[in-house]
Amino acid sequence: MKHVTKKPLKQEQRWQTKISGGNFVDKFHAYRNLHAHALFSSLGRLVASRFSSAMTIVVLAIAISLASGFYILVANLQQLAGNLEASNQISLFLKDDISEGKASGFANTIRKNPDIQDVKLITKEQALAEFQAYSGFGEAVKTLEKNPLPIVIQVWPKKSLENEQALKALLDDFGRMAEVDFAQMDMQWVKRLQSIMEVARRGVTLLSLLLGAGVLFITANTIRLELHNRRDEVVIAKLVGATNGFIHRPFLYSGFWIGFFSGIAAWFIVTTIMLILKQPVENLSRLYDGAFHVLFLGFTETLALLFISSVLGVVGSWIVLHFQLRQLKPE
Amino acid sequence: MLKFDNVSMRYPEAGDVLRNVSFHLERGEMAFLTGHSGAGKSTLLKLIAVIERCSRGQVLLDGQNLNLAKDRQVPYIRRKVGLIFQDYKLLQDRTVFDNVALPLVIAGYGHHEVSRRVRASLDKVGLLGKERKYPAVLSGGEQQRVGIARAVVNKPPLIVADEPTGNLDPELSAEIMHLFEQFQQVGVTIFIASHDISLISQMNHRVLKLDHGQLVTS
Numbered sequence: 001m002k003h004v005t006k007k008p009l010k011q012e013q014r015w016q017t018k019i020s021g022g023n024f025v026d027k028f029h030a031y032r033n034l035h036a037h038a039l040f041s042s043l044g045r046l047v048a049s050r051f052s053s054a055m056t057i058v059v060l061a062i063a064i065s066l067a068s069g070f071y072i073l074v075a076n077l078q079q080l081a082g083n084l085e086a087s088n089q090i091s092l093f094l095k096d097d098i099s100e101g102k103a104s105g106f107a108n109t110i111r112k113n114p115d116i117q118d119v120k121l122i123t124k125e126q127a128l129a130e131f132q133a134y135s136g137f138g139e140a141v142k143t144l145e146k147n148p149l150p151i152v153i154q155v156w157p158k159k160s161l162e163n164e165q166a167l168k169a170l171l172d173d174f175g176r177m178a179e180v181d182f183a184q185m186d187m188q189w190v191k192r193l194q195s196i197m198e199v200a201r202r203g204v205t206l207l208s209l210l211l212g213a214g215v216l217f218i219t220a221n222t223i224r225l226e227l228h229n230r231r232d233e234v235v236i237a238k239l240v241g242a243t244n245g246f247i248h249r250p251f252l253y254s255g256f257w258i259g260f261f262s263g264i265a266a267w268f269i270v271t272t273i274m275l276i277l278k279q280p281v282e283n284l285s286r287l288y289d290g291a292f293h294v295l296f297l298g299f300t301e302t303l304a305l306l307f308i309s310s311v312l313g314v315v316g317s318w319i320v321l322h323f324q325l326r327q328l329k330p331e
Numbered sequence: 332m333l334k335f336d337n338v339s340m341r342y343p344e345a346g347d348v349l350r351n352v353s354f355h356l357e358r359g360e361m362a363f364l365t366g367h368s369g370a371g372k373s374t375l376l377k378l379i380a381v382i383e384r385c386s387r388g389q390v391l392l393d394g395q396n397l398n399l400a401k402d403r404q405v406p407y408i409r410r411k412v413g414l415i416f417q418d419y420k421l422l423q424d425r426t427v428f429d430n431v432a433l434p435l436v437i438a439g440y441g442h443h444e445v446s447r448r449v450r451a452s453l454d455k456v457g458l459l460g461k462e463r464k465y466p467a468v469l470s471g472g473e474q475q476r477v478g479i480a481r482a483v484v485n486k487p488p489l490i491v492a493d494e495p496t497g498n499l500d501p502e503l504s505a506e507i508m509h510l511f512e513q514f515q516q517v518g519v520t521i522f523i524a525s526h527d528i529s530l531i532s533q534m535n536h537r538v539l540k541l542d543h544g545q546l547v548t549s
């Protein structure tokens with residue numbers, strides 16, 4: 001400041017409000033104050049009307065947990081299908097009249113095939129023992145007079161043999177051999193399972209979209225009611241110079257809180273259900289090769305869940321504000 | 332400060348409510364607006380706060396043509412005008428403090444600044460100590476003073492009041508008018524619509540009279 005004016009400030013000048021202008025720091029503080037105000041006042045109102053807030057949040061949480069529950073279910077099934085995919089093996093069930101000696105010779109011939117990686121012979125006794133151990137029919141099997149199981153040769157084609165047609169041709173060749181009763185490629189039902197999974201995954205996507213739309217409109221309706229209840233406040237705020245941003249902000253934050261808390265509640269619902277299912281599923285898994293473990297919502301998935309529900313809440317309230325607040329003039 | 336230049340206002344339903352109204356209020360002036368019921372007083376005041384826009388002519392506030400103001404500028408215009416209403420327009424579920432603080436919160440003032448200014452404003456209207464009360468437990472005169480505190484808390488250059496004493500007894504009305512005079516003395520422009528002729532005549536200020544939408548004396 002070069003020169004301080006000698007004339008004292010006129011009173012009216014001192015009275016003038018700082019309507020605009022101010023330096024950057026002031027503006028930043030004002031902006032931060034406005035946001036903090038909206039954030040906490042909307043949270044405060046949510047707490048103040050805890051009964052209706054809780055009901056809305058529970059309804060939303062159920063919708064969100066349905067979507068994310070199906071998602072995690074499919075993810076678990078997919079893990080199961082993924083485990084199976086590793087073994088694109090062929091099982092040859094030999095005819096009943098083939099002796100064990102013949103079978104082992106037959107296995108050795110197969111081993112010489114350049115397309116074949118590995119061959120394993122499972123004798124009738126081995127098959128029966130395995131069946132007794134894993135099927136849970138142990139005692140019943142002991143009462144059988146004659147071992148009903150066939151000799152099985154498991155064949156692993158070379159990894160280079162990825163071509164589906166080549167695999168199919170190989171399978172057909174095996175099927176025509178005199179010793180073989182019938183040949184089965186484990187790939188086939190894995191493939192079938194995978195296409196079922198694909199359907200399920202699409203189903204989850206569609207279901208999520210549908211439930212997401214539901215969440216959107218439930219939030220929108222909640223915010224509409226809130227807007228209706230606080231009509232006077234909105235009108236008065238506009239009369240004393242509130243910008244649309246100031247009016248919108250608390251409602252957007254309300255939408256955010258509703259979505260966010262619904263997301264948290266949905267997470268708890270899904271996790272509780274998974275915890276309840278965990279033990280029986282692990283038991284079942286142990287009966288087979290134990291490679292399957294229950295998948296829970298992971299860190300990224302949890303973040304995504306909370307993010308998506310919060311965004312739905314904000315968008316839902318934005319829709320209402322966009323269409324309803326325009327009509328709300330001070331008069 | 333405030334200039335009306337050949338302003339006409341037409342409501343589709345009610346026809347011409349204001350016709351060729353022209354006047355000029357100087358900065359720091361205090362003026363009354365009178366006229367029969369339905370003369371157009373409230374409508375005229377609404378033009379100042381851009382609650383309505385005039386159909387012809389122009390309204391200038393601080394040199395700014397309010398007709399040309401964009402919607403997003405309107406809030407900033409309203410911050411220059413302290414509005415006071417006959418029915419006070421207070422938020423019943425908020426304390427006196429929160430009601431008065433509203434314009435400051437809207438303008439984004441920090442907690443301490445809000446608190447300081449609200450107290451100063453309540454002190455001016457003689458309501459310091461009632462900050463924690465709710466409007467419903469206050470008398471009409473006290474509620475109107477809360478309304479006035481809210482209108483001046485942001486230190487606007489112009490205060491516009493529509494029938495501020497309409498619901499008050501003569502003694503309280505005189506008290507409120509005296510309060511407005513105090514604000515005028517610190518340089519605020521005051522514009523009050525009222526049909527309380529006896530009260531207006533006691534006070535020595537400019538009087539604008541509307542008759543069927545036309546200004547008959549100024």
Ligand SMILES: Nc1ncnc2c1ncn2[C@@H]1O[C@H](COP(=O)(O)OP(=O)(O)OP(=O)(O)O)[C@@H](O)[C@H]1O
Binds near residue numbers: 343345369373375
């Ligand atoms: N929103 C509106 N739509 C249509 N006509 C209106 C509207 N507001 C006011 N009017 C009409 O405009 C005329 C003037 O109304 P205004 O409220 O300005 O009168 P006033 O001088 O304030 O009266 P009072 O002393 O009773 O408050 C009235 O005839 C009224 O019917």
Ligand SMILES: [Mg+2]
Binds near residue numbers: 372373374493
């Ligand atoms: Mg009126």
